[in-house]
Amino acid sequence: MSVLDWFKGDAPESNPAPEVASVDKLALYEKDWCPFCERVKSVIKELNLPIAKCDISQPEHLQALMQGGGQRMVPCLRIETAPQEYFWLYESADIIHYLRCHAEREHE
Structure with a gap:
């Protein structure tokens, strides 16, 4: 199940979606040559979000990335949900959706 399902309300009760974290609690794990990373970085730039980038x-x-997220796949957005606790969000479409929700909440 993806985070998109959580945002649509299809998540089971035992797997709550991560709360929208403040920008200083986010880090994007990426690679320069990755087209999916470029897609996410363009949305970060569009939304003017100062998110740390980790190549x-x-x-x-x-x-x-390997110790926390368990996969070598990028892009991956690390979301700090509590001190020293992280949710690792993979898939560029899910990351973009999360960032757009984040930007909307920042402007409320």
Whole structure:
């Protein structure tokens, strides 16, 4: 089940969606040559969100992604849900949807 399903209300009670976090609690794990990463980065730029970017060609970022998210796949948005607790969101479409929801809440 994707985060999109959570936003549509199709998530089971045991798997709540992550709350929309403040921008300083977000980090995008990405790779320069990845077209899906470019798509996400263009939305970040469009929405003017100052999100930290972590290029997995740097060993420390790759290690953090593998230990936290469990997959080498990018893009991945790390969302801090509580101090030292993270939700790892994969799939560019899900990340973009999350960011657009974030931007809407910021403007409310």
